[in-house]
Amino acid sequence: SNSVKQTGQITVSEGASVTMNCTYTSTGYPTLFWYVEYPSKPLQLLQRETMENSKNFGGGNIKDKNSPIVKYSVQVSDSAVYYCLLGVCVKEEGAQKLVFGQGTRLTINP
């Protein structure tokens, strides 16, 4: 089945670099999205990774692959919840499977 795991919480100081991991298992060709959620605002897309723009993908049926996002020199304003979304296109069904991770709460201390 398709699944996504993320680290629950990360706290760092301003100016640091942060890597947030997204470990997924996919039964088909995956598309990976990173979204950020700021309080009282809609989710915003940060990054989209497909077979076209990544060397990570060897094809379908992927197990426990990591698709991280890196933020450099973080600021207090980067404090938010970051979500990873796995999309799997099931063409024979004419459908998409969409699975979110539980989110990583990033806290930046001044």
Added chain:
Amino acid sequence: NAGVTQTPKFQVLKTGQSMTLQCAQDMNHNSMYWYRQDPGMGLRLIYYSASEGTTDKGEVPNGYNVSRLNKREFSLRLESAAPSQTSVYFCASSEAFGQGEPSVNEQFFGPGTRLTVL
């Protein structure tokens, strides 16, 4: 462009009451989605509509119904609300997936509806 809009922003219901959450998009997207967001669980797909005239169940469809009224609008109905349906509900829209590459398009999200069922 307003993007994806949702009404209402907040709602409090009593157990057993019914209500409809409204969603509209002005980006001419074919596909629309309803998610619920619960602490520690991320967003989970309730229903989606790949194109006008079609709807399909997602991961957590029980207790909900949907209507794709036209290309712009996709509503979510709770017929008999339960406390377990207390959540934040997000609507999203996207282009239909491409015909060539087996990739999934970006989803654009609305601001959410915070629903409390007492």
